[in-house]
Amino acid sequence: MSPGEFAAAFDDVVDARLEWLSDNGAWFFDGLNDVLHTGYQAIYSGLTLLPFWVLILVFGALGWRLTASWRFALGAMLGLLLCVAMGLWPQTMSTLALVLSATSMALIIGIPLGVAAGLMPSLDRVSEPVLDLIQTLPPYIYLLPAIALLGYGPGTALLATFIVAIPPVVRLTSLGIRMTPRVFIELGQASGTTGWQQFFKIRLPFALPSIMAGVNQGLMMAFGMVVIAGIVGSGGLGEVIYGAIRTLDIAMSINAAIAIVILTLILDRMAQSASRPGRRAAHES
Amino acid sequence: MNTASEVAEDVLVECQSVWKIFGKNADTAMRAYKERGLSKKQILQDHGCVVGVSNVSLKVKRGEIYCIMGLSGSGKSTLIRMFNRLIDPTSGQILIKGKDLASLDKAALRETRARHIGMVFQSVALLPHRTVLENAAFGLEVRGISKAERHKVAGQALAKVGLSDWAQRYPDELSGGMQQRVGLARAITSDPEVILMDEPFSALDPLIRRQLQDEFRQLTKSLGKSAVFITHDLEEAIRIGDRIAIMKDGVIIQEGTAEDIVLKPADDYVAEFVAGISRLHLVKAHSIMSPAAAHPYLSPGLLPSAGPQADLDALINLMISSGGDALTVAEGGQVLGVITQQDLLRGVQGAPAAEHAAAQPEHAL
Numbered sequence: 122m123s124p125g126e127f128a129a130a131f132d133d134v135v136d137a138r139l140e141w142l143s144d145n146g147a148w149f150f151d152g153l154n155d156v157l158h159t160g161y162q163a164i165y166s167g168l169t170l171l172p173f174w175v176l177i178l179v180f181g182a183l184g185w186r187l188t189a190s191w192r193f194a195l196g197a198m199l200g201l202l203l204c205v206a207m208g209l210w211p212q213t214m215s216t217l218a219l220v221l222s223a224t225s226m227a228l229i230i231g232i233p234l235g236v237a238a239g240l241m242p243s244l245d246r247v248s249e250p251v252l253d254l255i256q257t258l259p260p261y262i263y264l265l266p267a268i269a270l271l272g273y274g275p276g277t278a279l280l281a282t283f284i285v286a287i288p289p290v291v292r293l294t295s296l297g298i299r300m301t302p303r304v305f306i307e308l309g310q311a312s313g314t315t316g317w318q319q320f321f322k323i324r325l326p327f328a329l330p331s332i333m334a335g336v337n338q339g340l341m342m343a344f345g346m347v348v349i350a351g352i353v354g355s356g357g358l359g360e361v362i363y364g365a366i367r368t369l370d371i372a373m374s375i376n377a378a379i380a381i382v383i384l385t386l387i388l389d390r391m392a393q394s395a396s397r398p399g400r401r402a403a404h405e406s
Numbered sequence: 407m408n409t410a411s412e413v414a415e416d417v418l419v420e421c422q423s424v425w426k427i428f429g430k431n432a433d434t435a436m437r438a439y440k441e442r443g444l445s446k447k448q449i450l451q452d453h454g455c456v457v458g459v460s461n462v463s464l465k466v467k468r469g470e471i472y473c474i475m476g477l478s479g480s481g482k483s484t485l486i487r488m489f490n491r492l493i494d495p496t497s498g499q500i501l502i503k504g505k506d507l508a509s510l511d512k513a514a515l516r517e518t519r520a521r522h523i524g525m526v527f528q529s530v531a532l533l534p535h536r537t538v539l540e541n542a543a544f545g546l547e548v549r550g551i552s553k554a555e556r557h558k559v560a561g562q563a564l565a566k567v568g569l570s571d572w573a574q575r576y577p578d579e580l581s582g583g584m585q586q587r588v589g590l591a592r593a594i595t596s597d598p599e600v601i602l603m604d605e606p607f608s609a610l611d612p613l614i615r616r617q618l619q620d621e622f623r624q625l626t627k628s629l630g631k632s633a634v635f636i637t638h639d640l641e642e643a644i645r646i647g648d649r650i651a652i653m654k655d656g657v658i659i660q661e662g663t664a665e666d667i668v669l670k671p672a673d674d675y676v677a678e679f680v681a682g683i684s685r686l687h688l689v690k691a692h693s694i695m696s697p698a699a700a701h702p703y704l705s706p707g708l709l710p711s712a713g714p715q716a717d718l719d720a721l722i723n724l725m726i727s728s729g730g731d732a733l734t735v736a737e738g739g740q741v742l743g744v745i746t747q748q749d750l751l752r753g754v755q756g757a758p759a760a761e762h763a764a765a766q767p768e769h770a771l
Contacts, residue, residue, distance in 0.1 A: 308531045311490050311602075312545045313520030322548070326535050 143270050154276040160226075161275050165218035173210050177201045184387065187394040197390075200383035207376045213384060215357035219275060219350075220343045220388070223282035227339045231287045232332065235294025239328070245295055252288040260285050260346050268353050278347065278355030285346040289338035297331025298324055333396025340392050344385045358384075417504070418600050418632050419466040419489055424498035426484050426656075429455030436496050446655070458484040459495075460656035466600070466632055471623065473635045473647030474658075475679075481656035482636045486602050489634060490523045491515060503599070520549050524593030528605040530585045532577035538588050539564065539573040545596035556595075563591040566625060583614040590622065594629065601626070603635040607642065619645050640679045644668070644688065652676055664688055685754055686719040694718075694753035695735045695743030706734040706741045714742055718753050721745060 143150065168176065177198050185194035204213045238245040263281040271277045301324045309319040351359025358377045365374035427435050427449070435453035438444050446457045459481040466472040476482040487493040488500055491507050500507045502518060510518060524545070532541045539560055540547075546556035564570055567587040577585055586606055593601050603622075607615045623646050626633050637643050643650045644664040651661040652672075660672035668688050671677035692714035698706050710728040712721055714735055725733055725747070733745045 302531075304527050304529050304531045305533070307487075307492055308525075308527065308544075310492055311519055311523070311525040312548050312596075313516040313518075314548050315516065318548055322544075323533070326533065 139266065139269055146270070150270045153280075154271045154274075157222075157271075157276040157279045158274065161218055161222045161279055164222050165215055168214040168218055169211065173201075173205050176214075177205075180387065184391055187391045189394075193390060197387045200387065204380045204383060207380060209358065209361065209377060209380045212357045212361050212377070213380050216347055216355075216359065216381070217384060217388075219278060219282065219347045219355060219357060220340065220384075223279050223286055223343045223347070224336075224340050226279075226283045227286040227290050227343070228336060231290030231335070231339065232294050235291040235332070235335070236298055238291065239295040239298025245299075248291060248295075252292055255284060256288050260349055264350065264353050273354040275354070275356055277353045278350035278359070281350055281353070282343050282346040286339040286343040289342060290335045293335030293338065294328065294332045297328030297335075300331065301327045330396065333392075337389070337392045337396055340388060341385070344381070344388070348381060416468045417465045418468050418502065419464075419472075419634060420499075420501040420504075421462050421464045421485075421488075422499040422501070424459060424462045424485070424488060424495045424500060425457070426459040426481070426488065426493060427455045427457050427496045429453065431455055432496050440497075457656050459488070461498075462653075462656075462658055464651060464658065464661065466634055468599070468632055469627075469630055470648045471626055471633045471635060471646055473637060473643035473650045474653055475637055475640050475643040475650055476653030477638055479655075480653040482638075482653050483604060484656075485653070486604055486634055486636050489600075489602055490519050490525060520545060520596060522598050522600065524596055524598040524601040526586075526589045526593050526601065526603045526606045528608055530577075530589045530606075532585055532588055532592075534577055536576075537573065538569065538575050538577065538580070541577065541588055542573075542591045542595050544592055549596075560591070560595045563595040564588070566594065567591045567621070581614075582610050583618060586610065586618060587621075590625070594625075594631070599632060601631055601633045603633055605636050605638065608638065615642070616645075622646065640683060644683065652679070665690065665693065669693060686722075687717050689718045689753045690714065691716045691721055691733075691735045691745060692742065694749045695745045696749055698734070698741055698744050701732070701744055701746065704732050704744055704746075706736075706744055709734045709744065711736045711741075712745075713737055718750065721750060721753075725750065 171179075180201060181194045181198040184197045185191055188194070201213075204210055234248070238248045260281070263284045264277065267277040267280045271280060305323050305327065306319070309323045314322065347355060347357070348359040348362060351357075351361070351363035354360065358381050361377040362374050362381075365371070365377065425436060425439075429435065431453045432455050435444075435449045435455040438453065439449060444452065446460070449455050449457055462485060464472070474482045474485060484493055488495050489502070489507075491500070491510075494508070502522060505518075507515070507518070532538075533544070536544075539557055542564055543556040543560035546559060551559075561570065561573060564573055567590055569584060569587055569591065572580060572584065572588075577588070580588065589606065590601075606622075607618050610618065619642060622633075635643070635646055637646075640650075640652075644667075647664065649661065649663055650667055651658045652667065652675075653659070654675055660667055660676050662670075665688050667676065668680050668683055668685060671680050691712050695714075698704070709730060709732050710724055711734040712724055714737055716724075716735075721733060725731070725745075731747045735742045735745060
């Protein structure tokens, strides 16, 4: 068998499997797509239900509360106003909805997984190489199988974004859980804690900064992917940029890029502030 | 003399030939030792196992401060961790208030740890995101005591260590010595009978350390607690301990009071440690006196007299202030012996005549 034939045979197998999967697993993937789409749609409708100026005020208030900096709050509001002025408000909100839904999924699944991996070294040995693989492959790769199985639209974008966002969440959660200093584990045992008490009163508080760093990183990864996912019909700013590239509309692509930068900066700053909890906020027990 | 049952009641911590062997084949190695009497070196070579604690038996009585002194690697930290089963012994039994720790199920073990055995760590281990008060209340929180109640008790414990004003601060606002006081307060908040002290003062500077040693001893005695105190510093062991055990390579090579150890070191290793220790407050009159009959030219009734428990420091003061060159040792009007200048100098040197040392214990009791 020549190398070319071998490659062709391999491709055939992959194609056949994918086809089989999309035929036989249709009920599953359609269901999954519905769930993803519904989640995204709910957040998007929520965001666009209010007039833009109410939402901008909400962002300003939230930013001020989290960062305790009125400059940041003012900057965030001005930035969002700029998005409105560029006529990209619905797209900006659509991108925000995608990022938020993908990141929440990554957190809901990634944090428990990371906790489990942190507590069980055997699970960690399995999850590490998988996470390595996810992170080394170029993110585009996830679009193709996703589009084959879920079809064109935000559901696919959401799934691919979720895959890209989950590794830092799992990894940093697991790291945080494993990093509890030994003497504090001993303190817990010597004080007669139960397993749950040991986890919530000792391990989790020590792991929290690392977990929050994972949340922040997951969020940033999601932002990167959501733009790329414009190709598969994610809607939002990603699709604006993709459209602008195809029509060589440089002005439009720059507008959309500015909107993305504004959104990323705002969310990054807010997430970072939330992840550095004042000790006074963290110790209510 | 106590009767057997009284003795059993008064022993809070008891170790019966306890071993700890680290390594995958610890059980095989243990069996090999029991059946064939392998040496530690052979156990390491044949089984790849390290002997941490080797055949230790000891008893800590109610109200006693028991010091275990040894250098790093002597197994003292491993030993103390077996007293609350942070480490399981490979062989042998640990009894807390007469109950075998190994026989306890999880809930009973938690209960024992929470109520009967407190622990203080070298690195203190105060939870950084909690206030001093919340740290001190941790043991009670774990037991599900209400917030008001546990904060009240923790506040009292903090008052005992002189930190009432710091209750609402965070650990990183406190100095090392203060942090260690919080560690002690946390241990006594749960009102345990035994406190395990794992080199608690080693990281502190010398002045603070002395102060804390004295405070610790006073507090433990006034509360009637027992303590097992681990240290690598013989002077600390002498200041604090009612009894001292010296550990080397996992074995207790000598156990006794500070005076026993300083005056009669079991071997060269102990003697080397003892060499630098000041005898002034350790050596008592009964250990250095000679029989009155040995000095026929002295008339004991006319000499200044001291009790058998007077230490060298007091004896020197007495001799100098009286201007004479001999003292009597008397108790209840009865002359026990005399101390000449020579005896005193020998005592400072730490080399009492062998026959005296052997003859004295009856007088001491």
